[in-house]
Amino acid sequence: MQTTLIILKPDCVQRGNMGECITRFERKGLQVVGAKFIKVTEELATKHYGEHEGKPFFPSLLQFITSSPVMVLAIRGNNAVDICRTLIGPTNGAQAAPGTIRGDFGMNNSTNLVHGSDSPESAERELALWFSADELTDWHRDGQAWIDG
Numbered sequence: 631m632q633t634t635l636i637i638l639k640p641d642c643v644q645r646g647n648m649g650e651c652i653t654r655f656e657r658k659g660l661q662v663v664g665a666k667f668i669k670v671t672e673e674l675a676t677k678h679y680g681e682h683e684g685k686p687f688f689p690s691l692l693q694f695i696t697s698s699p700v701m702v703l704a705i706r707g708n709n710a711v712d713i714c715r716t717l718i719g720p721t722n723g724a725q726a727a728p729g730t731i732r733g734d735f736g737m738n739n740s741t742n743l744v745h746g747s748d749s750p751e752s753a754e755r756e757l758a759l760w761f762s763a764d765e766l767t768d769w770h771r772d773g774q775a776w777i778d779g
Contacts, residue, residue, distance in 0.1 A: 632710040633663060633766070635756040637745035640698035642735075648701050651731055651744060654717055655705055659777035664704030664766040670696050677759055687740075694741065702760050708778065711753055714746045 636655070638648050656662065675695045682688050705714055719726035723736015723743070736742050747753035757766075771777075 631706055631708060632750055632753065633704050633706045633757060634710045634714050634747045634750075634753040635745070635760060636703040636705050636714060636747075637695075637760075638701040638703070639741070639743055639745060640694060640700060641741040642743040643698055643700060645735070647731075647735055647743065650735075652701075652703070654731060655703075655714065658707075658713060658717060660705045660707040660710055660713065661769075661771060662703055663706045663768065664702075664761050666702050666761075666765070667699055668702060669699050672696055674759065678756065690740070704757055704761055704766050711747055711750055715748065718744045718746045 636651075638651055642648060642651060652662065672692060675692045676683070679688065679691055679695070682691060707713060717731060719730025719732035719736075721732070721742055722739040723732040724738060726733035726736060728734060731744055732742055747756050
């Protein structure tokens, strides 16, 4: 089982697509084990996107992610990182396939609705930034056997 970080970004929140996105993760068989609706501070945004510091788009990235509340999710399941990234689709919504979140709702590269960790290592680092250990809840879904096979 993997746990990954998902951020429903300001454009997702402002456009009223949070419920649809969460539904897609749950319908696939993934489990929400943590959630919070927050206004991101510049300090947290800088830590999260630190690998991009110094790049030309970094200031606009910080401005965007701090412009409105976001929904932060910890999503768990078998191969959760890759499955979530497949459901989300490529970064540029104009190039993402229909059926993906970005393909169905995204139109460009910069306001792309959702962040998903890109590896198990990134997920571990990112989850620690956004959630304390006591904010993640282990719980048993009675129908899990139907999902895992």
